[in-house]
Amino acid sequence: MDQACIAAVLDKMDFKVFVLTAADGDRRNGQIVSWVMPATIVPQVPRLLVGVGRMTYTRELIEVSRKFALNLLGEDQWPWVPHFGFRSGRDVDKFATVPYKDGVTGSPLLPGVVGYVECQVRAALDAGAHLFYLADVLEGKLVSDREPLRLHQLSEVLPPEEVVTMRRLLEQDIPRHMSLL
Numbered sequence: 079m080d081q082a083c084i085a086a087v088l089d090k091m092d093f094k095v096f097v098l099t100a101a102d103g104d105r106r107n108g109q110i111v112s113w114v115m116p117a118t119i120v121p122q123v124p125r126l127l128v129g130v131g132r133m134t135y136t137r138e139l140i141e142v143s144r145k146f147a148l149n150l151l152g153e154d155q156w157p158w159v160p161h162f163g164f165r166s167g168r169d170v171d172k173f174a175t176v177p178y179k180d181g182v183t184g185s186p187l188l189p190g191v192v193g194y195v196e197c198q199v200r201a202a203l204d205a206g207a208h209l210f211y212l213a214d215v216l217e218g219k220l221v222s223d224r225e226p227l228r229l230h231q232l233s234e235v236l237p238p239e240e241v242v243t244m245r246r247l248l249e250q251d252i253p254r255h256m257s258l259l
């Protein structure tokens with residue numbers, strides 16, 4: 079296996095950046111996700127597949143509620159990447175300073191996003207470090223029809239020190255995830 083060759087191909091795959099939110103009673107949280115893909119071609123039965131880290135607080139809430147929302151960020155909404163993606167809701171209340179409204183699933187919906195969908199979990203595939211949730215889309219709205227934020231853009235739009243932090247966090251996670259595969 080030539081890791082560099084494989085990485086060069088995988089690097090060509092770009093993904094959009096979302097805040098995945100969930101709630102259980104008074105507890106609510108959100109985290110950044112990029113592993114989101116459609117899972118049907120049938121418009122009457124919209125489904126998505128979402129990869130969520132085993133250890134995240136947001137996943138803990140999804141496990142209880144079986145529901146979540148995906149808030150698709152616009153290019154200008156990069157400040158929410160460090161806010162929701164660099165620390166855990168176990169350590170800080172991420173919604174203390176961020177306005178939101180409750181969606182039909184009870185999951186927080188963020189203002190000013192490109193759009194959102196609200197989902198109900200149908201099934202989960204345990205892949206070790208991540209759980210892959212197959213979910214029915216119950217509701218959705220295009221809030222502001224503009225360009226979504228992409229993963230590959232982050233190194234250009236985030237301040238340099240945040241890019242350094244993002245890479246450091248990724249490097250730290252790799253051995254931990256490897257032990258779970």
Ligand SMILES: Cc1cc2nc3c(=O)[nH]c(=O)nc-3n(C[C@H](O)[C@H](O)[C@H](O)COP(=O)(O)O)c2cc1C
Nearest residue numbers: 109110111112113130131134135136163165166167
């Ligand atoms: C650019 C970016 C993309 C990410 N993509 C994912 C992802 O697809 N799935 C995932 O579980 N975590 C992903 N993360 C990591 C989580 O957002 C991060 O672990 C977060 O702190 C978890 O928060 P929580 O414990 O409050 O739920 C990503 C982080 C960043 C910065």
